[in-house]
Amino acid sequence: MDIDSFSTKQEEVISVADLNRYVAQVLGQQVPMLWVKGEISNLTIAASGHWYFSLKDDSAMVSSVMFRGRAASVGFRPQNGLEIEALGQVGLYEPRGTYQFIIEQMRQAGKGNLHEEFLRIKNKLMQEGLCDSHRKKSLPSFIKTVGIVTSLGAAALQDVLTAIRRRAPYINIIIYPSLVQGKEAPYALSHALMQAKQRQEVDVLLLVRGGGSIEDLWAFNDESLARLIADMPMPVVSGVGHETDFTIADFVADMRAPTPTAAAELVSVTTESWLSLLEGYRQRLSRGFAHRMQNFSIRVDRVSMRLVSPQQRLAQLQQKYHYLQKTLHQAIQQMLREKASDLSQEIRALQAASPAVEGYYQKVGHLTTRLNRMMPLVLQKKHAQLQAKKEALQAYNPRAILKRGYSITYNSQAHVVKHANTVKAGEKLRIELGNGQLEVVVLAEEN
Template structure:
């Protein structure tokens, strides 16, 4: 280390990885990526793990189980696909990957091409810029709603608003939400509310449907009307897996109309309880609690877990999948080794069997009279009758010439097969 090491800040691996994670995830928006699917694994947990590649590079991808349920096709290696997702850093490995939200086969039609072209155009113009988005009011008194008068969306929104905060004023501007003239009607409704001005926030949306059903919310005139609104806007189109141009332009996106209603107002009863509890605590220990809350808030603001709780949960899930895979591999390896040992033992046992030895050309000789095994020529008598057992079959023989040396030259006579 140099002499001035005391002036050098030494980073830990965790600090560097976390800095890279925040740099990528906070500055790079969700994107569409096209490539060839490879290394596809449908894990027992329901998650998809795979890579997207082209001729020059590849990127690891993960698609969580809750997002795979709406797929209308079965992913296969070698398939060319389009995926929509965000770049994430998996800190345990120090590797980046694509957190996939949607997946579709490449070349799904003209509407998708139009969608992507308009999205790219508006993105370049800055309509999706986070710095230009307005904050939602914490306690709105009047809420404007742009949706169909007869659809399920308005019923869901009103039901949630009335349950959570009945006192809030709801103002509906009925519109067409699909078909010819729907985009013009939605854009005009947004402008009407901006001319009226007596609302605190706008909910713009409809229930779920196909890409064609939701297309009005992908029209440029609707996107520009939302962007030009001086009233904070919430886009609530379709279901959680549905993403429209309106979602990217609006100040906030809600996955469903019901979620938009939950997002825009607190629960009144909870708010009253909180106010009463805080009032009592303020009267008894205001100075101490102010100090404690300031310290706790400072810690929470610096806490990574507070800023990225979902990321930690997803990383733990992926870690569990990794450990499960390692356990499986270890079990398969151990089983394979035990099978090899068993096979080797079986071969040794078979090789040591007397019949196996006899089949290699050896024989067992016993005296016919006593059945005693002959191990030494000195045990034999001239013309003594012998039984000879081979690898297959046996015969009788007579000891005519007896030699007690180690020579193998011998002759047999008087054999009789049996």
């Protein structure tokens, strides 16, 4: 049923749903969009994102709703007791027949057009990415010079200077004076920032001002100023107003401090903190150096245990020679005993096999004589072989080589010199001879 077909004849009976639908249509067509001022109460933020609350003043109250799509554009979070100005349309919730105010826009009471302009600029810059965290610069690890953009007569300047001098007197301070309030303030602030940008003389820049109303702080909401802040080559810390004050400069700056004093504390590491940090580095360096020295000492010990000097090597070879000589002698003796045993067995076997023992005795005597004659020759041959091996071992002895007229040359680092191009004229060398050493100086090198 619509308004045109709706009949008000007394005898016609309609349903409750038709009645509520009719009233909803009348309200929608007859009552225009309105700005309504009131205080939020009974606030409920549903899981769906819709806001349900009552809007009241001293005399009346109206149920209100702001759906999720519209609520997302509000630049603040509602709370009970907050006074707002809301633009909306009167409607009827037909299932229950309750009258409600459906809100399209909302702003905090008293801020009016300035707050709307603030939100417009903020949303524009955020959409362009000027407020993104990935483009913000980090503060230097060590700050030597701090620039301050503010008014020379501002109390915030004295707060910043006091905080920096108290915490970090080693920091140099450069002030770029500027207006911080009024119509000319945005231009003055931009001019001060341009000076800092051109001079390139500070590590970080503080943009500070004390608290005030939205009108007092409006210069820091200027769009051109915000773009200049985002384009500064050095990090910019915004410390404008009190902790609850927010300006566009806060969103585009590389870091936001709740107060001017807090901004000063962000960029001024105390001397005690630096000393503590340096002490930590010193202890880590000391422990690391001691650990490396221990590792090097262990490596040296392991390498030295694997090294064998020529004298030790010669002693090992001599010991091996004596062992081989003794083993050979024992082997020959064992062989002789075995041959003698075999010979005795053969004699006994011959005696048992043939009664002609005398002939065999003669043969045995002949073999014995032959064996006694050959044995010295075998021993002499083996001894000659041992002597040849001994002489070969002696030939490998570096000392023996030196005694034949050769020498070994060492440089100043005790390294053996193998090529003439590894030494230079004037360099001192040590020459080891078969008997003694010589210290010499190189007159010239010839390749």
